[in-house]
Amino acid sequence: PEEFMGNAIGDLNSRRGKVHSMSPKGSSQVVKAEVPLMTLFGYATDLRSLSQGRASFSMEFQEYAPVPPKVEKEILEGLGR
Numbered sequence: 227p228e229e230f231m232g233n234a235i236g237d238l239n240s241r242r243g244k245v246h247s248m249s250p251k252g253s254s255q256v257v258k259a260e261v262p263l264m265t266l267f268g269y270a271t272d273l274r275s276l277s278q279g280r281a282s283f284s285m286e287f288q289e290y291a292p293v294p295p296k297v298e299k300e301i302l303e304g305l306g307r
Contacts, residue, residue: 227254230277237276241265242294260288 234257235245243261250256261269266285273281293301 227277227280230281231255231257233276234273234281237269237272241269261285262291 231248235248238245238257238259238261241261242265243259245257245259247258248255263285270283273283
């Protein structure tokens with residue numbers, strides 16, 4: 227729903243998401259975005275919390291992409307390298 231768009235978009239941005247489009251659908255909004263899969267764990271729960279249970283999402287594979295250097299460093303440090 228429209229009143230939760232700011233929170234939802236902010237959350238996508240915090241997950242390194244790139245919003246491509248937003249379009250109305252009845253009293254709701256459809257957001258199309260690319261977001262790294264590793265940042266989407268727990269997203270369904272977070273989105274429900276942000277929207278008081280009124281928003282939903284779906285996802286599909288888009289492409290493989292290089293990991294940003296900062297994230298790569300965190301991953302390698304986590305592996306003990």
